[in-house]
Amino acid sequence: MLEQVSSTKVFGGWLRQFNHQSEVNNCSMRFAIYLPPQAATQKVPVLYWLSGLTCTDENVMQKSGIQRVAAELGIAIVAPDTSPRGDDVADDPDASYDFGLGAGFYVNANQAPFKSNYQMYSYIVDELPALIEAKFNVNQTRSISGHSMGGHGAITIGLKNSLRYQSISAFSPICNPINCPWGQKAFNGYLGADQTSWAEYDSCELIKKTDAKIPMLVDQGNADNFLTEQLQSESLKTAANINQYPLTLRMQEGYDHSYYFISSFIEEHLRFHAKYLIK
């Protein structure tokens, strides 16, 4: 059951927020959906947007300007939250910004106490699309994009489910979480100290061995303070080359990690996805 939280007209379409009870995450989850004007009369394809650390469903809707191009092209945008939330949901005991609430990392946790709620991988891949496709005027043609932790989510989920997504894009993704502080902290907490299972959530490891090669566009600012230690886009390029994966990685001169960077290139990402979402 969907509980509508808000409804706002934007660029002739409607931005709506909903709460619903997630079975896999075992808590109430909020998401936002932007329905372009075309959805009033026809089923439209969907771009899933995964946000970064500390974000909610609101950041991309408020700051990226994504609705303008989505309205032009006739693409719905779905923005889930970045973790389970609620009084009964375990958080990092230190309440840090990079683990626990707001930092689900789009994995299925197998470690207590997180495994009771942090099933963000299954939520994004299965539960949320099933709900969206049952309740809104959308078809089953999907693409996926995201920023930072959400770029990591978009690439790993896209690569592992190449039949479910037409195209993948990312801004400033965490490309190699098994080899960076953010990723190691999260994977240790959600997946445990045994690192053998970590590779299945690592974009560099996945891109080396995937058979399906769906289109992928990645933008990375070269003035991004997190580039060297946390994001490591060059590692993704190297791994893609090993498998001759057709990755388009663009280093953008002077841009940082913010939504100002995303707003500057979101139109190009939507037009990239539209080539595959709209036949």
Add this chain to the structure above:
Amino acid sequence: MLEQVSSTKVFGGWLRQFNHQSEVNNCSMRFAIYLPPQAATQKVPVLYWLSGLTCTDENVMQKSGIQRVAAELGIAIVAPDTSPRGDDVADDPDASYDFGLGAGFYVNANQAPFKSNYQMYSYIVDELPALIEAKFNVNQTRSISGHSMGGHGAITIGLKNSLRYQSISAFSPICNPINCPWGQKAFNGYLGADQTSWAEYDSCELIKKTDAKIPMLVDQGNADNFLTEQLQSESLKTAANINQYPLTLRMQEGYDHSYYFISSFIEEHLRFHAKYLIK
């Protein structure tokens, strides 16, 4: 002296925040300026954007998408704060959202204790443009726009200074502050109980008697919760008609008071101003 607070690349230009000591407001003021790519090689015109209650310089820069069109057209955007601020600046004793800090109403206060700092009219009309034109690669061609309280500011300042601005626009302006609760509270506090001076800051009163008729565009959502009690755009239209003022007032079906509304039409406002800013 300008103290730079931030510098962020957006759409090929630069969004920068600065602090400076305001003489008229007698405190440190922050503003934001977006310099489009063209400003690297030539002097560009400036659109001043006045924000609404509770806002700072950041709202329009984060949420409106204004930089995209400003970058295309070669217009700088200057966003001042909405009031003086600081430990020594008087606030509403009740710390309400609609008077005192974040609610300067773009007037010159003449009542203690506010008159020591709340000289926002002089700040916007004189002090800030002089600073902008001395320190940045801009020319003296200016237009003015704003939202809600800032729409009131844009219209009143534009009408009272028709030689200084090429064009005026507003989203959801407070059109008749002398006849609405927000305006009456603010004017009573800043200007005193004697209402004879209030009319000089009222758009409806000013538009009835102005001789100079510079182009003016106003957009108002008809699903705006503040429309009837606080904004009263029909009163502006009626007053404009009395003086045959060429006001374009557009009622926008289904839109509310938020920045989602602004983002949907900001491109049209910039193209409107560009007709007069760029010869």
